[in-house]
Amino acid sequence: QAQLVESGGGLVQAGGSLRLSCAASERTFSDYHMGWFRQAPGKEREFVAAMSRAVGATHYADSVKGRFTISRDNTNRRVYLQMNSLKSEDTAVYYCAAGSTITTIPKPGMTSDYWGRGTQVTVSS
Numbered sequence: 001q002a003q004l005v006e007s008g009g010g011l012v013q014a015g016g017s018l019r020l021s022c023a024a025s026e027r028t029f030s031d032y033h034m035g036w037f038r039q040a041p042g043k044e045r046e047f048v049a050a051m052s053r054a055v056g057a058t059h060y061a062d063s064v065k066g067r068f069t070i071s072r073d074n075t076n077r078r079v080y081l082q083m084n085s086l087k088s089e090d091t092a093v094y095y096c097a098a099g100s101t102i103t104t105i106p107k108p109g110m111t112s113d114y115w116g117r118g119t120q121v122t123v124s125s
Contacts, residue, residue, distance in 0.1 A: 001026075001114070002024055002025060002026035002028075002029070002032070002098050002113070002114040003024070003025040003026070003114075004022055004023070004024050004025075004096045004097070004098060004114055004115065004116035005022065005023045005096075005116055005117070006020060006021070006022050006094065006095065006096045006116045006117070006118060006119040007020070007021050007022075007023075007119060008020040008021045008119060009094060009119030009120045009121045010120075010121070010122070011122045011123075011124065012086055012121075012122070012123055012124070013123070013124050014086060014087055014088055014123055014124065014125045015085060015086065016086050016123075017082070017083060017084045017085075017086065018083045018086065018121060019080060019081070019082050019083070020036070020080065020081040020083065020094055020096075020119060020121075021078060021079075021080055022034070022036075022078060022079045022080070022081075022096030022116060023077065023078055024077040024078070024079070024096075024098065025077070026077070026098070026114075027077075029074060029077040029098075030053060030074040031053060032053055032098040032099060032100065032113070032114075033050055033051065033052050033053050033098070033099050033100065033101070033102050033110055034050065034051050034053075034070075034072055034079040034096070034097070034098055034099075035047065035048070035049060035050035035051070035070075035096075035097045035098075035099060035102075035110040035112065036048040036049050036050075036070060036079075036081045036094055036095065036096060036097070037094070037095045037097055037112070038090075038092035038093065038094045038095065038121075039092055039093050039095070039118075040089075040091060040092040040093075043092075045095070046061065047061055047107075047108060047109045047110060048060070048061055048064055048068065048081070048094070049061065049064065049068055049069075049070040049081060050070065050099075050102050050108065050109075050110040051070045051071065051072050051079065052102055056072070057102075058070055059102060059104065059108035059109075059110075060108060061107075061108060062107075063089075064083075064090075067083065067084050067085045067086075068081060068082065068083050068084070069081070069082040069084075070082075079096060081094070083121070086121075086123045087123060088123050088124070088125040089123075090121060090123050091121060091122050091123050092121060093118040093119065093120050093121075094118060094119050094120075094121050095115055095116055095117075095118045096115070096116040097110065097112035097113075097114065097115050097116070098112065098113055098114040099111050099112040099113050099114075100113060
């Protein structure tokens with residue numbers, strides 16, 4: 001069973017940047033699509049970004065496209081989320097996820113088999 005541990009969250013001013021990191025324990029890390037989700041207070045968890053296991057194709061929610069970048073390091077079993085031009089509405093708990101299916105219709109998403117415990121990102125305006 002894969003274990004995912006996020007790090008890198010914190011408090012940042014609007015317009016600033018943060019880089020989230022997720023370390024995976026599973027030796028078959030490269031067999032999974034990897035993604036990031038977030039959940040703001042009082043809201044449902046939502047998809048942020050995903051990167052496919054094979055060709056490394058990336059998918060983003062419209063709300064973060066052009067500002068966030070997902071990347072992965074299969075050798076070290078890590079996935080990253082570089083977040084630039086942060087806005088107050090990006091404030092949420094961010095979760096790393098490993099899954100088997102990436103969807104694109106009607107909008108990008110990922111079915112997730114494993115979840116991390118989350119890391120808090122707070123953007124002050």
